[in-house]
Amino acid sequence: MLPDQRSRSFLDHRVLSRLAAIPFSPRFPMLGTVSGRHASPHRGSSVEFAEYRKYVPGDDLRRLDWRAFGRSDRYYVKEFEADTNLRACFVVDTSGSMAFGSTGTTKLDYARKIAGSLGYLALQQGDAVGLSCVAKGIVKHIPPKRNPAHLMAVFDTLEQTRAAGESQLAPVLHELAETTRQRALMILISDLFVEPETLRSCFQHLRFRKHDVAVFHLLDPQELKFDFRRPMRFIDLEGGPPLFADPTEIAARYLDAVRQYLEAMKQIVLESGVDYHQVSLEEDYEQVLMRFLIRRTRTRGAR
Amino acid sequence: MNFQQAAILLALPLASIPLIIHLINQRRFQTLKWGAMMFLVAANRMSRGYARIRQWLIMACRILALLGLILAVARPLASGWLGWAAGSQADTTLVLLDRSPSMQQTSASGGLSKLESARGQLASTLATLGSNRWLLIDGINAQPRELTGPKQLGDAALAEPLSTPADLPTLLEQARGYIEANNTGRTEIWIASDLRANDWDAEGGRWDALRQSFAALGKRVRFHLLSYPESAPGNLAVRVTDVRRRAVGETAELLLSLRISREGETAPTERQVVPLQIELDGARSELTVELAGPTFDLKDHRIPLDKSQVRGWGRVLLPADANPADNDAQFVYDQAPTRKAVVVTENPTAVRPLELAAQISPESLPAGQVETFGPEQAGSLDLDNVALLVWQAPLPEGETAARIERFVDRGGVVLWMAPNSPTAARLFSAGWTDWSTDERTWPLETWRADADLLANSLAGQSLPVGQLEIRRYCGLEGELIPLATLSGGGPLLARVATTRGGVYFLATTAAPQDSNLATNGVVLYVLVQRALGLGTSTLGDTRLAAAGDLALGDSTAWQRLAGGEDAIATPWVYHRGIYTSDDKLFALNRPPAEDQAAVLADTRIDALFDGLEFRRVSETVGSRAGLVQEIWRLFLGAMLIALVGEAALCLPTAAKQATIELRGGTNPSAGSPAASKGAAA
Numbered sequence: 007m008l009p010d011q012r013s014r015s016f017l018d019h020r021v022l023s024r025l026a027a028i029p030f031s032p033r034f035p036m037l038g039t040v041s042g043r044h045a046s047p048h049r050g051s052s053v054e055f056a057e058y059r060k061y062v063p064g065d066d067l068r069r070l071d072w073r074a075f076g077r078s079d080r081y082y083v084k085e086f087e088a089d090t091n092l093r094a095c096f097v098v099d100t101s102g103s104m105a106f107g108s109t110g111t112t113k114l115d116y117a118r119k120i121a122g123s124l125g126y127l128a129l130q131q132g133d134a135v136g137l138s139c140v141a142k143g144i145v146k147h148i149p150p151k152r153n154p155a156h157l158m159a160v161f162d163t164l165e166q167t168r169a170a171g172e173s174q175l176a177p178v179l180h181e182l183a184e185t186t187r188q189r190a191l192m193i194l195i196s197d198l199f200v201e202p203e204t205l206r207s208c209f210q211h212l213r214f215r216k217h218d219v220a221v222f223h224l225l226d227p228q229e230l231k232f233d234f235r236r237p238m239r240f241i242d243l244e245g246g247p248p249l250f251a252d253p254t255e256i257a258a259r260y261l262d263a264v265r266q267y268l269e270a271m272k273q274i275v276l277e278s279g280v281d282y283h284q285v286s287l288e289e290d291y292e293q294v295l296m297r298f299l300i301r302r303t304r305t306r307g308a309r
Numbered sequence: 310m311n312f313q314q315a316a317i318l319l320a321l322p323l324a325s326i327p328l329i330i331h332l333i334n335q336r337r338f339q340t341l342k343w344g345a346m347m348f349l350v351a352a353n354r355m356s357r358g359y360a361r362i363r364q365w366l367i368m369a370c371r372i373l374a375l376l377g378l379i380l381a382v383a384r385p386l387a388s389g390w391l392g393w394a395a396g397s398q399a400d401t402t403l404v405l406l407d408r409s410p411s412m413q414q415t416s417a418s419g420g421l422s423k424l425e426s427a428r429g430q431l432a433s434t435l436a437t438l439g440s441n442r443w444l445l446i447d448g449i450n451a452q453p454r455e456l457t458g459p460k461q462l463g464d465a466a467l468a469e470p471l472s473t474p475a476d477l478p479t480l481l482e483q484a485r486g487y488i489e490a491n492n493t494g495r496t497e498i499w500i501a502s503d504l505r506a507n508d509w510d511a512e513g514g515r516w517d518a519l520r521q522s523f524a525a526l527g528k529r530v531r532f533h534l535l536s537y538p539e540s541a542p543g544n545l546a547v548r549v550t551d552v553r554r555r556a557v558g559e560t561a562e563l564l565l566s567l568r569i570s571r572e573g574e575t576a577p578t579e580r581q582v583v584p585l586q587i588e589l590d591g592a593r594s595e596l597t598v599e600l601a602g603p604t605f606d607l608k609d610h611r612i613p614l615d616k617s618q619v620r621g622w623g624r625v626l627l628p629a630d631a632n633p634a635d636n637d638a639q640f641v642y643d644q645a646p647t648r649k650a651v652v653v654t655e656n657p658t659a660v661r662p663l664e665l666a667a668q669i670s671p672e673s674l675p676a677g678q679v680e681t682f683g684p685e686q687a688g689s690l691d692l693d694n695v696a697l698l699v700w701q702a703p704l705p706e707g708e709t710a711a712r713i714e715r716f717v718d719r720g721g722v723v724l725w726m727a728p729n730s731p732t733a734a735r736l737f738s739a740g741w742t743d744w745s746t747d748e749r750t751w752p753l754e755t756w757r758a759d760a761d762l763l764a765n766s767l768a769g770q771s772l773p774v775g776q777l778e779i780r781r782y783c784g785l786e787g788e789l790i791p792l793a794t795l796s797g798g799g800p801l802l803a804r805v806a807t808t809r810g811g812v813y814f815l816a817t818t819a820a821p822q823d824s825n826l827a828t829n830g831v832v833l834y835v836l837v838q839r840a841l842g843l844g845t846s847t848l849g850d851t852r853l854a855a856a857g858d859l860a861l862g863d864s865t866a867w868q869r870l871a872g873g874e875d876a877i878a879t880p881w882v883y884h885r886g887i888y889t890s891d892d893k894l895f896a897l898n899r900p901p902a903e904d905q906a907a908v909l910a911d912t913r914i915d916a917l918f919d920g921l922e923f924r925r926v927s928e929t930v931g932s933r934a935g936l937v938q939e940i941w942r943l944f945l946g947a948m949l950i951a952l953v954g955e956a957a958l959c960l961p962t963a964a965k966q967a968t969i970e971l972r973g974g975t976n977p978s979a980g981s982p983a984a985s986k987g988a989a990a
Contacts (some may be wrong), residue, residue, distance in 0.1 A: 103344030113344075199347055207570045229345045229970045237338040249349050250338065255364055264969055267348065271552035284971040 012159055016118035021292045022126055028299040030127045037189035038090035039152075043131055044088035047189065056085045065188040070202055082240075087256040092191050093150040094128040094135050096121040097182060098164070099196030102243035106197075108228035109287050114169045117195040119291045122164055124193065127299075129157045136186075137163055140178040141171040150190070172244045175200050179208035180191030188216045195222040202270040209278035220281040220298070223271070227288045231287065232260050313439070313939075317383035324379060327371035363958055370955035377948030386437060400494030403484045404431060404458075406447045406468055407475040407502035410634035410899045414467040414503070414541050423537040424470055428503035430535065435459035437939065440497065444487065446480050447471075451881060453487045453778075470634065472885035472899045473857030475508040478515040480791045485522050488530060501535045504909045507902035511909055511918070516917050524920050529901040531922040538908050541631030543575040545583060546904045549625060550606070551639040552853070554614065563589070563612040563642055567625055569598065569605040570904050586626040587612065588871070593626075608767070619644045620851060622730045622894055624871055635904060639871070639887050639896040641851040648677040648841050649694055654701040655684050655729055659818035662827035663699055663726075666837040677841060692716040692952040696844030697837070701726035701818060704734040704741065717810035720847025727783035727815045727823075737805040737812045739787025751779040753801060756793035761804065762813065762836045763792055772832050777801075778825045782816040789814065802836075813845050850893045855900040856885050866890060 035047040061070060061081035071084040098121055104114040125135040129152065132242045136150030137160045146163050148156075175196060186192065192212055198205065198221070212219045234253035253260075268284070275282035283300070285294050312318060343349065356923040398642050412424040421429070435443065436459045443456040447468065453469075461467055477500070484867055488496055502508060551566035569583065581600045589612060598605055620643040627636040654660040665677045682690065684702040687709050696714065700723060705713065713736070717723060731741035745751070753937055756763050756774045765771045779795060789803035792813075805812040819826040819833060826833045846853070855886065864882035872886020881888055881897075888895040914925060 017533050038684070103346075106344035174710065197344060199345060201347075225971065226344070229348075230971070234339075237335050238344040239338050239340045240346065240349055241340060243342050243344045244346070246346055249346065251353060251355065255360070256349070256352040256355075259355040259360065261969060262350050263348040263351040263355070266347075268969070276845060 014122060014165065016115065016122045016164065017126065017161075018123075018292075021295075022123060024126055024292065025123060025295055025299065026130060028296070029303060030124065030131060030133070030299055031302055032092050032191050033302060034216065034218050035189065036090060036092035036191065036218070037051060037187065037216075038092055038133065044090055044092045044133075058082045059085055078099050085268075092128070092133045093148055093187070094125065094133055094191045094193060095138065095182070095186055096125060096136065096151045096160075097140060097192060097194045097196075099137045099141070099173065099175065099181070099194075099198075100139045100145055100167050100169050100171075100197075102196055103173060104169055104224075105169035105243055106226055106229075107287055108226050110141060111287055112169065113197055113224040113226065113287065114167070116224055116285070116287055116291060117222070118286070120163045120195055120295065121193070122161060123291070123295055125157060125160055129154065135160055138178075138182060139163065139167045140175065140182075142174045144178055144181065145171075167242070173199055176204040176208050179205075183208070183211040183215050183217065186215070186217065190217050190221065192217045193220045193222070195224065197224050198253065198271065202267060202274050205271075209274065209280050213279055218281070219278070221275065221283065222294070223282065223284045224299075225284065225286055227286055230264065230286065231258050232264075256269055312380075313384040313386065315381060315383065319777060320379050323374070324372050324375040326375060327368055331368060363633065367955055367958045370951045370958065373951040373953065374948045377944045377946075377951060381944035381948065383941075385940050385944060398803075399438070399440045399497040400433055400904075401442045401444065401488075401491075401496045402438075403453065403487065403496060403498045404435070404445045404456075404462065405480045405484060405498060405500040405502075406431075406445060406462075406509055407500075407505075408447055408468065408473075409475045409503075409505065409508050410470070410472055410903050411473075411503050411505050411508075411632065412537070413470050413634040413746065414537075414539075414632040416539075416546070416631075422470070423503050423539075424468070424501075427535055427537065428468050431499060431501060432459045432462040435462070435499070438497075442493075446483050446487075447475075449880075453483060471854075471856070471883045472634065472897065474505075474900055474902060475502065475592070475881050477509045478513060478519060479500065479776070481519050481523075482515070485519065485526070488526060494529065496530045497533060499533045499535060501537075503537045504911055504914065505537075505903070505905075506907040507900070507905060507907055509914075511913055511917060518922065520917070529924060532918055533943070534914065534923070534925040535939045536925060538915070540572060540908065544572040544635070545600075545627050545632040546570050546572070546632070546635035547585070547625050547627050547638045547640045548898065548901065548904060549853070551609075552623075552640045552642050554619070554642045554644060556616065559616060561614040561616045561618065563614050563623075564609040565607070565612060565623075565625075565640070566609055567607045567638065568900075569600060569607075569627070571600055571603050571605075573603070584628060588625060588626060589623040590621040591871075606695040606767075611708065622870060622896060624887070632886075635899065637885070638898055639885060640853055641887065641896040642895040643849050643851040646696075646848040647694065647846055648696055648845050650677060650679045650697040650699060650837075650841060651695050652679060652681040652699040652701070653682065653684060653687050653690070654699070654726075656701060656820065657681065659820040659823070660699060660701050660726065660854055661817040662830070663724075663837055666830075666834040667697065667699075667841060669834075671838070671839075671883075672711045692721065694848060696910060697721070697841045698723045698846055699726060701728060703728045703730065703732040706734050706736075710736050717807055717812055720810045720844065722811040722844035723813065724837075724840055725812070726818050727816050731783055735787065735859065737787075737807070739785065739789050739803075739805055739812075739814060742784030742786050744783045745781055749780075751782060751795040751801075753777055753779070753796070754794050756795040761792055762839045763802065763832070764839075772835055773829065774832055776825075776829055778833060779817050779823070785814055785816055798921045810847070811840065813840065813922060832871070851896070852893065853898075856897040857883055857900070858897075861895060864888070867895065897923070922925065 013245065027045070032044055035045040037047060038044065049196060058071065059082065061083050065083050069083045071082050074082040098117050100114065104117065105112050107113055107115065121137065128135050132152060134150035134152040135157055137148040138144055139146040146167060148160055175198065182192070209219060231252060236297070237250070237252045239248055239250050272282070283294065283298060370557050406427065408424060412427070413422045415422045444453040445456055445462065445467065446453050449471070456462065479832060482569055484498055512914070533891070547567060547569050549565065549567050553564045555562055555564055565587070571581070573726050578869055583598050585596045585598055587596060598607060620641070622641045624640070625638045630636065648670055652664055664681060667677045667679045670677045687705060692712065695716070698721060699712065704725070713723060727744070728741060731743060732739060753774055758765050758771050763772055763774055774793060779801060782795060782799070782801060784799050785803060789800060789805060791800040791803045793800065793802040795801050799816065801816050802864055803814045817826070818823045821827065852861060864880045867881045867888040867890045869881060870889055871888040872884060888897065909926065915923070
């Protein structure tokens with residue numbers, strides 16, 4: 007239930023209710039601000055036993071395990087796993103190319119649906135949600151917080167943002183990797199129309215900062231088919247020079263270039279340990295999110 | 310190359326349809342806002358090189374396919390330049406066919422002769438080119454004969470080989486006459502010949518007039534020369550140069566002289582043994598001779614005869630070689646006729662040496678008879694059995710002149726000697742003027758030693774003509790051919806051009822005050838004996854003549870005893886062979902000029918047709934290929950190849966245009982050491 011009762015075009019309560027049955031969990035221990043549902047890298051006061059540790063002066067005497075002392079005549083402190091909330095930081099590409107869509111939905115619309123739905127789910131389970139709209143730089147940045155009013159601000163920003171400008175993902179991602187506190191869930195939603203090699207260092211930087219990185223790579227079916235028959239004048243949505251081409255002449259090479267790009271991208275995300283999802287805009291976003299959440303459920307639990 | 314449906318070529322611009330469609334397509338572009346520009350830029354960069362060439366190749370294939378289709382429908386003709394030269398359908402096509410013996414030369418491997426090749430090629434070519442009317446002009450009577458179609462040229466009866474020269478100038482004159490008389494439209498004149506100099510008479514005076522008359526007809530007349538200049542090295546030709554029957558005691562013998570000539574380089578020197586067959590009245594004997602040079606002369610070969618065998622015929626045959634038309638020579642023999650001369654003189658002393666020279670014949674010949682008359686008795690002369698008439702008196706007129714003209718037409722020889730008092734009378738377009746008045750000796754400046762009365766001996770030695778001293782001569786005027794010319798003066802000996810017989814003018818007498826002809830003796834004797842021989846050759850019941858000699862009379866009633874080629878539709882007189890008619894025997898041979906292998910050079914031929922629409926093609930003997938062929942199949946094949954090529958070039962493109970299927974995503978396990986290590990790195 008949204009606090010302001012406003013309906014958002016990118017949110018569908020039926021989809022949200024179906025997705026709410028699946029927990030939204032990170033792949034790695036997160037570092038939250040409060041107690042939550044997710045594993046923390048630190049020891050805490052949960053019911054899940056972690057280990058015995060020798061007592062050192064200064065430890066809380068209440069945590070001494072007297073039974074262990076009775077058996078071994080030594081002082082041991084019993085430690086438990088800590089549970090925390092996560093900080094879900096959505097990085098939405100708002101460059102000009104995100105305005106493209108041949109199925110009636112632009113990539114930015116699709117990104118709104120993913121970010122909005124996941125944000126809602128995260129907040130529902132007590133996690134903090136943040137948003138960064140990026141293009142040539144960071145257009146809009148909302149740090150992660152976990153109260154519902156903050157979610158409304160995120161939704162407002164998503165709703166108001168427009169696709170424009172050049173895409174400069176690499177420096178933006180480096181900046182976000184540095185400025186976002188460690189162990190956050192970074193969800194990048196973009197068409198990734200940059201050279202794959204430039205993204206390799208970005209992903210490695212994010213992983214170095216122990217962020218759990220998930221990428222939704224949005225691609226329009228027309229970009230994948232390129233089935234034009236007549237000569238076309240292509241106008242660059244990101245402001246570059248227009249290009250005149252006969253699709254029958256260059257279609258084969260265009261598709262070759264796309265294949266090479268996707269192969270390179272797949273290789274990079276594999277090597278960087280990124281949760282990577284190729285998404286065609288003609289695919290139902292509910293199915294995409296369902297697949298995303300279920301796959302995460304299988305890999306949760308590692309500390 | 311040319312086209313039978315040239316109007317179809319107007320559709321050639323349609324071949325640019327693929328290009329026009331391409332350009333229209335280029336202009337009908339759509340504008341689209343596009344995000345994935347990086348792939349477009351990469352694809353555009355990759356499209357240079359082979360890919361771009363492939364696109365242009367596809368375009369070229371489509372254009373070529375259309376071109377091939379249009380050209381095939383236009384029914385192209387091709388054969389080197391001839392295809393271009395042929396042009397569209399003519400109104401009248403005249404075929405001038407050289408049917409001379411040299412056109413019967415075959416290729417080294419046998420097969421078709423030049424004439425048969427020409428007929429076949431012309432038949433197929435003209436059938437392809439088409440015309441409203443076809444006519445054949447050949448060497449029989451040079452009259453155009455209308456053909457039902459070009460295929461009729463293949464009819465052997467219509468264009469059979471002859472033993473006579475072609476006389477191309479006459480044929481062309483007939484062609485011009487036909488064009489002028491019928492006012493034909495565009496006329497194609499096809500000449501098929503082997504370019505022998507004797508057939509073309511390139512040095513004759515008729516070519517200038519011919520050229521001008523055809524030039525006056527304008528561009529509507531075009532000449533196509535189908536030439537077969539190929540020679541046949543090693544080809545042998547035989548010719549009987551002399552045949553005489555001589556009584557020897559109780560028997561008789563035939564003295565046969567012949568010449569074998571060998572075609573080839575200027576002077577072939579390798580030795581060659583030739584088996585020679587001599588057929589005498591149907592019985593053959595063989596003789597082997599050895600050639601060491603370009604010619605071989607057999608002189609007075611003796612063949613024994615029965616004394617009762619006073620006349621007959623024979624043939625000399627060579628083994629088969631490249632040209633069968635010159636492998637035989639026919640002859641007839643008879644008792645030598647009386648060598649009778651009649652002398653009409655107003656000054657008996659002036660002609661006495663001539664009488665002596667005429668009476669003393671060579672040993673093998675019967676003695677000569679000479680009758681001398683005064684000018685007043687000339688009206689009662691009997692010239693029936695006379696071989697030579699010597700006339701030393703003013704030129705006759707009236708009936709006497711007419712009788713002498715008939716005598717010459719029959720083959721008799723007249724030697725006019727300078728009269729004491731020349732008159733203004735003219736005979737044979739010539740006559741006497743005045744005697745020279747200078748009292749000095751006139752040496753001879755030039756004389757013809759290659760032919761006629763003053764020719765060198767058979768051994769090649771020249772007569773002592775230069776030793777003659779002419780002290781007085783009578784001037785000559787008229788259309789005369791000088792045989793001997795005085796230094797600084799007029800002709801001493803000249804002849805008038807006649808079809809038969811001989812008419813000679815001697816501008817002095819044998820009187821001592823006029824010349825030393827009598828004391829010199831040799832020149833006078835040879836001159837008189839040769840004139841007698843020439844006149845005697847037309848006497849008697851046998852004739853040894855060249856084929857085509859119309860003076861022999863109507864030959865349709867002749868009976869053939871032996872011969873060379875078969876004659877189907879033309880008079881016998883045009884075919885070599887032995888013929889009999891009444892009590893006469895005729896031996897016809899090809900003219901001597903046919904044995905001369907001189908071929909006109911291309912430049913000379915070009916000069917003959919200078920200023921006219923003229924094209925020439927050299928063909929090989931035995932060729933069966935048509936000069937002009939329809940090659941629409943070639944263009945259709947090219948069109949199919951272009952279409953297959955276009956399809957082949959398009960196939961790979963279609964295969965690569967498959968769309969890309971997305972394969973979901975990758976989610977490396979959280980605990981994967983590889984992922985963690987990669988990330989840490």
